Amino acid sequence: xxxxxxxxxxxxxxxxxxxxxxxxxxxxxxxxxxxxxxxxxxxxxxxxxxxxxxxxxxxxxxxxxxxxxxxxxxxxxxxxxxxxxxxxxxxxxxxxxxxxxxxxxxxxxxxxxxxxxxxxxxxxxxxxxxxxxxxxxxxxxxxxxxxxxxxxxxxxxxxxxxxxxxxxxxxxxxxxxxxxxxxxxxxxxxxxxxxxxxxxxxxxxxxxxxxxxxxxxxxxxxxxxxxxxxxxxxxxxxxxxxxxxxxxxxxxxxxxxxxxxxxxxxxxxxxxxxxxxxxxxxxxxxxxxxxxxx
Amino acid sequence: xxxxxxxxxxxxxxxxxxxxxxxxxxxxxxxxxxxxxxxxxxxxxxxxxxxxxxxxxxxxxxxxxxxxxxxxxxxxxxxxxxxxxxxxxxxxxxxxxxxxxxxxxxxxxxxxxxxxxxxxxxxxxxxxxxxxxxxxxxxxxxxxxxxxxxxxxxxxxxxxxxxxxxxxxxxxxxxxxxxxxxxxxxxxxxxxxxxxxxxxxxxxxxxxxxxxxxxxxxxxxxxxxxxxxxxxxxxxxxxxxxxxxxxxxxxxxxxxxxxxxxxxxxxxxxxxxxxxxxxxxxxxxxxxxxxxxxxxxxxxxxxxxxxxxxxxxxxxxxx
Numbered sequence: 178x179x180x181x182x183x184x185x186x187x188x189x190x191x192x193x194x195x196x197x198x199x200x201x202x203x204x205x206x207x208x209x210x211x212x213x214x215x216x217x218x219x220x221x222x223x224x225x226x227x228x229x230x231x232x233x234x235x236x237x238x239x240x241x242x243x244x245x246x247x248x249x250x251x252x253x254x255x256x257x258x259x260x261x262x263x264x265x266x267x268x269x270x271x272x273x274x275x276x277x278x279x280x281x282x283x284x285x286x287x288x289x290x291x292x293x294x295x296x297x298x299x300x301x302x303x304x305x306x307x308x309x310x311x312x313x314x315x316x317x318x319x320x321x322x323x324x325x326x327x328x329x330x331x332x333x334x335x336x337x338x339x340x341x342x343x344x345x346x347x348x349x350x351x352x353x354x355x356x357x358x359x360x361x362x363x364x365x366x367x368x369x370x371x372x373x374x375x376x377x378x379x380x381x382x383x384x385x386x387x388x389x390x391x392x393x394x395x396x397x398x399x400x401x402x403x404x405x406x407x408x409x410x411x412x413x414x415x416x417x418x419x420x421x422x423x424x425x426x427x428x429x430x431x432x433x434x435x436x437x438x439x440x441x442x443x444x445x446x447x448x449x450x451x452x453x454x455x456x457x458x459x460x461x462x463x464x465x466x467x468x469x470x471x
Numbered sequence: 472x473x474x475x476x477x478x479x480x481x482x483x484x485x486x487x488x489x490x491x492x493x494x495x496x497x498x499x500x501x502x503x504x505x506x507x508x509x510x511x512x513x514x515x516x517x518x519x520x521x522x523x524x525x526x527x528x529x530x531x532x533x534x535x536x537x538x539x540x541x542x543x544x545x546x547x548x549x550x551x552x553x554x555x556x557x558x559x560x561x562x563x564x565x566x567x568x569x570x571x572x573x574x575x576x577x578x579x580x581x582x583x584x585x586x587x588x589x590x591x592x593x594x595x596x597x598x599x600x601x602x603x604x605x606x607x608x609x610x611x612x613x614x615x616x617x618x619x620x621x622x623x624x625x626x627x628x629x630x631x632x633x634x635x636x637x638x639x640x641x642x643x644x645x646x647x648x649x650x651x652x653x654x655x656x657x658x659x660x661x662x663x664x665x666x667x668x669x670x671x672x673x674x675x676x677x678x679x680x681x682x683x684x685x686x687x688x689x690x691x692x693x694x695x696x697x698x699x700x701x702x703x704x705x706x707x708x709x710x711x712x713x714x715x716x717x718x719x720x721x722x723x724x725x726x727x728x729x730x731x732x733x734x735x736x737x738x739x740x741x742x743x744x745x746x747x748x749x750x751x752x753x754x755x756x757x758x759x760x761x762x763x764x765x766x767x768x769x770x771x772x773x774x775x776x777x778x779x780x781x782x783x784x785x786x787x788x789x790x
Contacts, residue, residue, distance in 0.1 A: 215577060269768065275577060276523045280724060281767050283717050287760030295754065403714065407588065414581055448592040455585040459570045462578045 186319040187436050193325045195432030196332030197391055201405060202412040202424050203339065204383030210356045210419025211376045214267065214278045218285035220406030221293075222259060222381050226251045226388025227397040228293055231302050244307035244393075251389035252382050259381025263374050271373075286402060294399050301396040324393055331390075335383075336425050343421065352376060356419060411454045417467020426465055478649075482642045489631040499746055501634045503739045504641045505699045510722040510734030511648055512691035517720075518728035519652050520684045521664030522572075525580040525716050526587025529567070530560040530689040532594060532711030534696025536601055539610040539706040549613030553640070553697050560693020561686050563590075568685035572678045584713055591711040606707035610700050637698050644691055649731055651687060660684055721759070725766055727773025736774055 205219045229251035237243045262285065270278050305311075310323040343349035354362045355372055363369040395401070408431070413419075416427025431450060438449035457464060488500045509531055516522045534556035541552035567586040574582055594601045601607060615632040651657055659680055663670045667677050700706040709715060726737025744762075749755050770777045 213577075215580075266764070266768075273771065275580075276517070276720075276724070277767055277771065279523070279525070279580070280717070280720060280763060283721075284760040284763035284767070287756040287763070291754045291757035291760075407713065410581070410584070414585070418577070448589065448596065451585055451589045451592055455570075455582065455589060458574065458578065458582040458585055462574050462582070 182318040185317050187440065188433060189319060189321060189325075191432035191436030192429065193328055193432075194435065195428040196328050197387060198408060198412055198431060199332050199425055199428035200335065200387035200390065201384055202409040202416075202428055203336070203421070204380035204387075205409050206413045206416070206419055206421065206424040207352075207383075208377060208380040209413065210421075211352055212271075212373055213275075214271075214282065215275075215410075215418075216380070217279070217282040217406055218262070218289065219282075219380070219384050219409060220402040220404075221286050221289040222255050222384035223388040223391075223405050224397075224399075224402035225258070225289060225293060226255045226385030227392050227395075227401065228297050228302070228388075229254050229385070230389035230392050231297070231304055231397055234304050239305060239308075241308050244304070247304070248386065248389040252386040255385025255388070256378045256382035259384075260374055260378045262381075263377040267377070268370070268373070286406075290399060290402055293402075297397075299399050301398050302392075303396045304392040306393040328390065332428075336421075339421065348375075411450055414454050414464060415457050417464025420464060420467040423464050423466030430465075478642075478645070482638065485638045485642075486635060489628075489634060494628070494630070497631055497634050499742060501630075501637055501702050503735075503742050504638055505695050505702060506719070506722065506742060507735035507738040508641050508644050509692055509695040509699075510719050510726070510738045511645065511731070512688045512695065513719050514723050514728055514731070514734045515648065515652060515660075515684055515688045515691075517723060518730075518733070519657060519664060520660045520681060522681060522685070523576075523580045524571075524583040524685075524688070525713065525720070526567075526583035526585070527688070527692055527719055528711050528713070528715035529583075529587035529590040530564055530692035531696035531699070531715065531719075532590055532706070532708070533563050534560045534693030535700035535703075535706035535710050536594060536607065536696075537693070538697035539607045539700045540600065542613075542701070543607065543610050549701075553613075553694070556697025557690045557694040560696065561690035564686045564689025564693075565682070568682050568689070572681040572685060584716070587711055587713060587716055591708055591713075594711055595708040601706075601708070604708065606705055607700075608705035610705055612701060633701065637702065640694075640698065644694055645735075648687075648691060652731060656680075656683075721763055723773075725762070725773055727775035727777075729772055730775045730779075733773055733775040740774060 201219065201223050205216060208214060208216050208219070230247040233247035233250045234243065237246055267278070267281065270281055306322075306324045310327055313320045313322045314326055315321075343353060351362065351367055351372055354367075355369060355376075359369055362372075412427040412431050413424055414427075415430055416423030416425070430453070434450055434453055442449060461467075485500060485504065489497050491497075509527075513524065513527045516524050516527070537559040538549075538552045538556045541547040541555055542549065547555075567583070571579055571582045571586070595604060597603065612629055612633050613636065615629065615636060652660070659670070659675060663675070663677055663680055670680075671677050696706075696710065699710070722737040722741050723734040724737070725741055726735065726739075727733030741759075744758075745755060748758050752758075766773065772780065
């Protein structure tokens, strides 16, 4: 039996990873839930968010509060990019088969990946932690950096905020209705076209936000887009495509399986999450908390 | 016009590529022949049965590793190691497909992806058998010394001999796949694509047909992988990675899912384009993505679809 403080540290690191992942996966899940498009480019938006945050820090420097400018700026930039992509291109593929939408978002992965390489090169970039969150906290013999603590609080906060918007506002009701039956919502006089754009913009915003927030703890490199999208897919599939709390649960499960899988099968930890995904798909294709598609 | 045996002509032409004397042309032609088979095998699922598999690279990778391990580690002859690639890939396709065909649409795609990633993870980590991250380099060429006794082909290099062998084997595979999709079984797959409920009503066991199609597609992808491992002088985990699956999807779409030869044409265009572009710029993915977007928006039928509709338009003008 390993010592409990080690287990605690392990599950805490899994939880931090889960909250980062939740930021990304929630946007992916939202877009799938409403638009029924599995957006491969979500990972690219995440990567571009990280690069944009780096770029803004280069411009404004690293003084107090500057980091947050970079984070907000990057997330907004990606939101605008997402809006453009949906308005100008993706919209014209809704009527076509799923394969076309899937391949379109994959084409974006290829294009955006090279654009990022052209603009920022192939080196490893990083940003230092924002002043005020550079310290660490000691709990049960485990060192928890303040920045990770911030992420641990931010994740559930965003989840709750999201839930409040979806269930307590008019826009949220429209979004839930669009996920149920888009034709009916359109027939009732709601502008579904702009609703779709709005949802895609929000999803992209979350991807950009996640990318920007990850920069102090991970280096920014080409290839992080492809890596994260596979992880985010696993999360939404486990939790249930389009299910909001499912994504939250899926992230936590993923983080824990990965951080404890390493202890049990050191070499096969990636294997354990893919296997988990396959089992979920076989037993409950719609995920732990999702609803079966019509 | 309809009587021209295009298949035979293409194979004959392909056999004369080494006579051009260029190592580069033979290399590209070999790549095209094998990847074309891989893409055509995928089209049995997508174009004919309407199942979008996002994990077809799994069977390609399994085939490559099977042939590679058998020939390199167990020093079995090619005559056994090559069919083994098809058999092992078909077995995996049977097991994975059993679960996949129970799902529909996007969930089918996701589960095929999940299984492919499992295969990739195993290839990537199981150092003892697959060589792990380093892959399985230096898979030997099959023993083709007997080809030196043949007229015309005698003076060619070893890689040319392997090319001739792959052209013949790939041609046989194309022929077999063509027989499959043109058979009553193949027609039934098309019926399932068009209307699965209706197929169910007239008494067809849809899932069983889909599973058989899945196994056939997996088997030929495995055979393509077996050849590719030798051609590439090694099998690597990337062969089963999801980006490989999307690469072959792009070939299929580029050439045209609506015809049997479309995906092979797509493989030809994509690989030749790749060779041309990568000598000018490192940004090949950018070009590929742009081409893909243009195809998706402007030519949803792919190259073959566009050619056919152009010919139909010309035909009506003449009539």
